[in-house]
Amino acid sequence: MVREPEDQDQLQSMVFAFFKEYRIARLLKQSNITKQAGVAVLDVFRAVFSLVFTQRSLNRWLKQSGGEGFGKDTVYRFLNSPRNNWRRFLLLLSAAVIQRISRLISDDRADVLIVDDSLFSRSRSKKVELLARVYDHVSHKFVRGFRMLTLGWSDGNSFVPLTFSLLSSENERNRLRGVEGSIDKRTCGYKRRKESMQKATDILFELLTQAQGMDITAxxxxxxxxxxxxxxxxxxxxxxxxxxxxxxxxxxxxxxxxxxxxxxxxxxxxxxxxxxxxxxxxxxxxxxxxxxxxxxxxxxxxxxxxxxxxxxxxxxxxxxxxxxxxEVIRIYGKRWDIECFFKVSKSHLRLAKELQGRTYDQMFAHTTIVFARYIMLATAARNDQDLRTIGALFFDCCDELDDIRFVDDIRLLINLLISIMEATDVQNDTVIDMIVEQFISHLPNAIKEKLAA
Structure with missing residues (x-):
């Protein structure tokens, strides 16, 4: 079902605001993602970025919109370039978003980095570059596709994907297709291909090193x-x-x-x-x-x-x-954020479904764009939920999201306990204070520290 015009206008306004706030054009340039001829690279990137919100395929969108001055070949030439450093672009964007979110959380809050892999399915493909048989932990079968190893950041409210690698297989017997021989070995596209055939644990720490190199810490x-x-x-x-x-x-x-x-x-x-x-x-x-x-x-x-x-x-x-x-259990519970991210990316943002290209560069580029879409939605959700993002006045006046609300609920329970005792035969204030103190003393240390503050 196609969206109404007013919904389209609202989505486009959100996209333009996001591009302006985080200087997407500048980030593309810093990542060596520049135009080779004719059409501005930002226009092509914005068209692919907004495609999922139009609920149309690329071919249908090009026919109905007139392609905004470019055609299908321009889009595929843009996505297939092995010189575009998409990993650097995603890290730059994520670092900028996290820097803004970090101002909204207290120093004692446990922000985390989360690493996990998920199936990047290409079950119907035969000639996709570096296509491999990979193990699916859900169906417990080997399927055609890649392992999408992902590193993300979370403060418990907002999840921001940092970087990823589409892993083929380190076992040559499981690789159904090899590397295209025409790729320039000096490009970052060739390095990404070599990386996809290494062990997942080695790639994990390579991704972690790159994220920490951008001053992204947890x-x-x-x-x-x-x-x-x-x-x-x-x-x-x-x-x-x-x-x-x-x-x-x-x-x-x-x-x-x-x-x-x-x-x-x-x-x-x-x-x-x-x-x-x-x-x-x-x-x-x-x-x-x-x-x-x-x-x-x-x-x-x-x-x-x-x-x-x-x-x-x-x-x-x-x-x-x-x-x-x-606290160990509570912190580990934040790992669920990356599972929600995988679900949204595959079910709603059309990861591995929107474009069915055969080159490794195109899959890597489109996956980066899907991650950028999720970042835009995560920042929009944070702006709606956390009033301190509106301005300095709300930043000073509003409490930190979620953690403080939980403590307020505990205070309400204590006040309710006091009111119940006052309504019963317990009329002695000393006895009431003693019962409340005993109740607080049996609470977990983390809650007692919040109440004391």
Whole structure:
């Protein structure tokens, strides 16, 4: 269904405002994405960027709009260029957005970097460059496509994709197509192709290094059990960032506890569990290896009850041993932001569906544009939800989003408790104060600290 004209005007106004606010033309130039002939590169980029909001295919849009002075060949020539540094463009845009969001959050709030991979499906393709058989964790089958390894930033409210890599396969037998022989080896497009055939963990830290090189920092790095190996965790610590991750119970990985090397299942069996239906079953300090100086690396493992299978358990690891058990769980919960990002990108922003090109450069360029669309929507949502983005007056007057609202709810509960006691036989103010103090003392430390502030 095609959108109404007033909706189209509103969307176009949003796009133009976003391009102006973050100086998209300047970012394109800084990323060596410049015009080769005739049409301004910003016009072509804006046309592809806005395509999903028109709910039309490229061919239909070119016929109905007259192509705004260019044709289909111009668009494909723009996307197929191996000299365009799309990764730098996305990092520059993300850094600018995060810089603005960071002014709206307090220093003690845990912002995080999240890494995960998702299937970039090309199931019907045969001649796509570097097409490979990759394992789909959802269907548990090998399918045609790529692994889209993605690094993103989140403060718990807004998720910003930073950078990504479309991974083919390091195993040559799983690659259905090779690299086109005409690619100039001096271009960033050729480097992206070489990168796609490396190990995912090596690419992970290459992406992390590039993001930190743009002064994009966070307190914690989150990932799921597919990356949670001791070697990966120790390597992440060298990047001056703590890790919070899910662990997988495998017999090949051991943890040192009380002088013994144990698997995760053996470790869980050796611990004393909390009684009743407690969500947190146990927590323990273990050693996973040694740092560069030969010192043992101590980490915290928290065992929690699996809410989907009450008889089962899950294990979370944190290299920050000062975190409480509840805080480890709360921080890891922010990893869900990247799953929502994957869902929106595939279902609504037409990732891997809008253009069916065969070159690796085109897929990489279009994926970058999809990520930029999501960033625009994330900033618009933040502007609607957080009143402090309106101006200096709201910045000074409005509380921080979500965290403060939660504390206000606790204060309302305390006031309700007081009013109930006053309405009953408890008339002694000293007794009321004593009951309220005991109630507050049994709250988690994180809530007590907020109430004290």
């Amino acid at each position: 307190k914690y790095l989150l990932f799921d059990s597919w990356f949670a190996h001791p070697a990966t965790i120790l390597r992440a610590l060298k990047h001056s960032i703590h890790v919070v991750c899910m662990l997988k119970a495998t017999p090949k990985v051991h943890y040192e506890y009380e002088g013994r090397r144990m698997t995760l299942k053996e470790l869980y069996s050796a611990l004393k569990k909390r009684r009743g239906r407690a969500k947190i079953l146990a927590s323990v300090m273990v050693t996973i290896g040694q740092d560069a100086k030969g010192n043992p690396v101590l980490v915290k493992i928290v065992f929690v009850r699996d809410r989907n299978r009450s008889s089962q358990w899950l294990a979370l690891l944190s290299t920050d041993t000062n975190l409480s058990d509840d």
